[in-house]
Amino acid sequence: MTSFPALRMRRTRTHAWSRALVAETVLTPSDLIWPLFIAEGQGVEEPIAALPGVSRWSVDRIAERARQARDLGIPCIALFPNTPGGLRTDDAREALNADNLICRAVRAAKEAAPEVGILTDVALDPYTTHGHDGIVDESGYVLNDRTSAVLVEQALVQAGAGADIVAPSDMMDGRVAAIRGALEADGRHNVQIMAYAAKYASAFYGPFRDAVGSRGLLKGDKKTYQMDYANAEEALREVALDLAEGADTVMVKPGLPYLDIVRRVRERFEVPVFAYQVSGEYAMIEAAVAVGAGDRDALVLETLTAFKRAGAAGVLTYHAPLAARLLGA
Numbered sequence: 001m002t003s004f005p006a007l008r009m010r011r012t013r014t015h016a017w018s019r020a021l022v023a024e025t026v027l028t029p030s031d032l033i034w035p036l037f038i039a040e041g042q043g044v045e046e047p048i049a050a051l052p053g054v055s056r057w058s059v060d061r062i063a064e065r066a067r068q069a070r071d072l073g074i075p076c077i078a079l080f081p082n083t084p085g086g087l088r089t090d091d092a093r094e095a096l097n098a099d100n101l102i103c104r105a106v107r108a109a110k111e112a113a114p115e116v117g118i119l120t121d122v123a124l125d126p127y128t129t130h131g132h133d134g135i136v137d138e139s140g141y142v143l144n145d146r147t148s149a150v151l152v153e154q155a156l157v158q159a160g161a162g163a164d165i166v167a168p169s170d171m172m173d174g175r176v177a178a179i180r181g182a183l184e185a186d187g188r189h190n191v192q193i194m195a196y197a198a199k200y201a202s203a204f205y206g207p208f209r210d211a212v213g214s215r216g217l218l219k220g221d222k223k224t225y226q227m228d229y230a231n232a233e234e235a236l237r238e239v240a241l242d243l244a245e246g247a248d249t250v251m252v253k254p255g256l257p258y259l260d261i262v263r264r265v266r267e268r269f270e271v272p273v274f275a276y277q278v279s280g281e282y283a284m285i286e287a288a289v290a291v292g293a294g295d296r297d298a299l300v301l302e303t304l305t306a307f308k309r310a311g312a313a314g315v316l317t318y319h320a321p322l323a324a325r326l327l328g329a
């Protein structure tokens, strides 16, 4: 039995106005979170070779970026520090310095554009000499509870500087509850927690590790804390736990190869789920553009819309300013 020619699927695709009318998914600048890297110094812009088009900015120049986000309609920026080598230690104590690079950047961005939300990463990798997200023992194993105790302090320091969302990206067990409890005790009831709930041990983080200066330092891999990319059910357990512990929103990371996870989390839980289109994904698009294999604007809009179609409430992407411009804020 065929309904052709009474039914022609191409009919509604014939004109742009009609395609717009039946579009199921709409991407807007308000779906975007823009990750930015911070460097020490004055008046500094340091291009990152592995991320063509992305730079580290000194604290005095982060104000311009925050205002740019506001003017483009990007609701939130995420800040990541490239801690000077001399301040990296085994115990990551610089992460707890209320005047460290990230805290100064948070204050500068807040002052420049108070209406833009600020997300900070809770994890120790930009501060350790071994490049791991936590405190390691003699064998190099990342110690869960000792790390969690430091992450709590780190989150309080970031919230104290003005971070609106603290985002634990470390994958320690129990850290969301610990951080939530500490924020409440500190009177910071409205500081949100976006949990990197399903974060996979991925080969797509390479350029980010260059950007925060941890690539050359990293000993071994992160497989004892980040998830195995073979697993999906386990991601649902991670999300359930982080929600039970008090996460306001959850994140799936990386992005494009994990849209199945985004979809499943979205269907299982009534919670905003975010996706991180990570550095290696950005680099992949830029590499394709560089060899003439695709059109940047088209690739960016298609991939970002795919996240929304999969069920994401929003996307962290280094292409945020470009996408916001294309979407005509």
Ligand code: PBG
Binding pocket: 121, 123, 125, 133, 169, 170, 204, 205, 206, 207, 208, 209, 222, 277, 278, 279, 280
């Ligand atoms: C740190 C962190 C990483 C990313 C975000 N936070 C790297 C890692 O876990 O090694 C990756 C982001 C990206 O690749 O764009 N815990």
